[in-house]
Amino acid sequence: MSEGVYRRVVPAGTEIFTEGDLGDFAYIVERGQVEISVGTGEVKHALAVLGPGELFGELAALDGFSRSANAIALTETELILISQEQIRHRINSGDEIVALLLRSVLRSYRGDRRNITGWAETGEAPPEAFASGPDRHRRAVAKLTLENELQAALARNEFELAFQPIVFLKGHVELAGFEALIRWNSPLRGRVGPDQFIKLAEEAGLIVPIGRWVIGSAIRNFAEFQRAFGGMRDLFIAINVTKHYLREAAFLDNLAEHVASQSLKPQQIKMEITESVLIDDHEGAIAWISRCKELGFRVSIDDFGTGYSSLGYLHRLPVDELKIDKSFVETMLKEERSMAVVRAIVGLAHGLELGIVAEGIETEEEAAALKALGVTYGQGFAFAKPLRAEQVMRYIHGDAPKTRSVG
Numbered sequence: 048m049s050e051g052v053y054r055r056v057v058p059a060g061t062e063i064f065t066e067g068d069l070g071d072f073a074y075i076v077e078r079g080q081v082e083i084s085v086g087t088g089e090v091k092h093a094l095a096v097l098g099p100g101e102l103f104g105e106l107a108a109l110d111g112f113s114r115s116a117n118a119i120a121l122t123e124t125e126l127i128l129i130s131q132e133q134i135r136h137r138i139n140s141g142d143e144i145v146a147l148l149l150r151s152v153l154r155s156y157r158g159d160r161r162n163i164t165g166w167a168e169t170g171e172a173p174p175e176a177f178a179s180g181p182d183r184h185r186r187a188v189a190k191l192t193l194e195n196e197l198q199a200a201l202a203r204n205e206f207e208l209a210f211q212p213i214v215f216l217k218g219h220v221e222l223a224g225f226e227a228l229i230r231w232n233s234p235l236r237g238r239v240g241p242d243q244f245i246k247l248a249e250e251a252g253l254i255v256p257i258g259r260w261v262i263g264s265a266i267r268n269f270a271e272f273q274r275a276f277g278g279m280r281d282l283f284i285a286i287n288v289t290k291h292y293l294r295e296a297a298f299l300d301n302l303a304e305h306v307a308s309q310s311l312k313p314q315q316i317k318m319e320i321t322e323s324v325l326i327d328d329h330e331g332a333i334a335w336i337s338r339c340k341e342l343g344f345r346v347s348i349d350d351f352g353t354g355y356s357s358l359g360y361l362h363r364l365p366v367d368e369l370k371i372d373k374s375f376v377e378t379m380l381k382e383e384r385s386m387a388v389v390r391a392i393v394g395l396a397h398g399l400e401l402g403i404v405a406e407g408i409e410t411e412e413e414a415a416a417l418k419a420l421g422v423t424y425g426q427g428f429a430f431a432k433p434l435r436a437e438q439v440m441r442y443i444h445g446d447a448p449k450t451r452s453v454g
């Protein structure tokens with residue numbers, strides 16, 4: 048018997064519970080047969096006969112009201128017991144929107160049942176179904192509202208891409224490419240950054256349509272930037288990917304079509320996949336990265352060093368580049384331990400013959416230190432903030448600190 052899971056064998060004729068009992072457990076029939084009925088004494092109406100694999104008694108275990116039916120073993124029966132605590136723990140640690148919906152369904156269902164069975168007259172105080180404190184309720188409602196607005200945002204075209212320049216860390220700063228970063232111009236909330244809505248968009252199943260919009264828009268804008276920049280050098284565009292794109296076979300083909308239709312080269316496209324995605328869905332990520340390579344795209348591991356993953360996987364992944372997370376760049380000149388991490392990542396990248404980008408560079412000193420370590424590309428407020436498309440055009444046409452010295 049494992050912890051938290053109970054089993055019970057009951058002989059034929061056992062009353063497992065009767066109407067009005069406390070709903071302490073839900074049950075799964077492992078072996079045997081159980082009859083569910085309503086009514087008391089001689090007047091009982093059978094509702095169902097359940098067999099192996101079937102679940103019963105979950106309603107009272109869920110909401111804490113007493114039983115609204117009877118359960119009797121018709122044969123010797125083996126039951127798996129699921130305690131009320133097990134169920135509540137799951138609900139309370141799960142999605143608060145699901146909990147809100149469940150609570151609401153249970154309430155209306157119980158309302159009906161109590162009218163039918165006359166329970167409302169028992170004077171029983173309605174027990175609290177599961178933790179539904181005002182904070183949790185408010186959070187669930189706020190989440191639903193935001194989700195709803197996000198859905199509308201797609202239809203109303205409220206998303207916008209910002210493009211942050213990425214430069215070569217050479218003697219002189221030279222533009223190498225851009226990272227596309229999504230923004231939401233919400234009529235109610237103002238300009239909202241991705242940290243505030245990407246996770247929810249993922250939960251709500253909106254990330255794939257948003258991702259489709261991102262690639263279309265990023266490629267169209269980038270093609271204009273490249274045309275404005277001219278033919279002296281191929282720039283690149285980096286696009287952020289979440290784990291939800293990995294299982295979308297059409298996503299990369301769709302991207303390849305956009306790239307071809309704008310006469311760009313696939314090597315100009317960099318897909319940024321975070322280290323956490325690699326850990327969550329390792330097999331999916333390997334297949335996806337391989338497909339990127341077949342199509343000619345480059346692949347970077349974003350936020351490298353924050354995923355606490357084993358390094359064992361790295362040499363097997365056909366990636367092109369590591370992107371040092373900004374949390375290390377931010378602290379590397381203040382904390383020796385951060386500097387040690389940065390050095391180790393750079394050494395790893397060099398050893399595996401991978402390119403290396405440092406993000407979140409805010410000062411000349413950080414840029415100089417990273418350059419001295421042999422980092423290829425830099426990105427951060429020290430060079431440019433994320434820019435709107437029209438600002439990028441100005442940047443390319445001369446306002447850019449293209450010739451500023453980097454130590």
Ligand code: C2E
Pocket residue numbers: 211227228229240241242245261287288289319349350373406407408409426427428429433
């Ligand atoms: P990320 O891919 O690591 O992007 C870098 C983040 O660092 C961006 O934040 C950027 O604005 C910020 N940043 C750049 N330079 C500096 C600097 O010098 N100092 C500091 N403190 N920050 C800097 P942002 O735009 O808020 O994006 C946050 C995250 O949202 C991104 O992290 C990325 O994971 C995600 N994201 C952004 N756009 C998209 C998108 O189109 N699709 C998906 N799936 N995720 C996106």
Ligand code: MG
Pocket residue numbers: 226287319349
């Ligand atoms: Mg990124």
Ligand code: MG
Pocket residue numbers: 349350370372373406
């Ligand atoms: Mg990053």
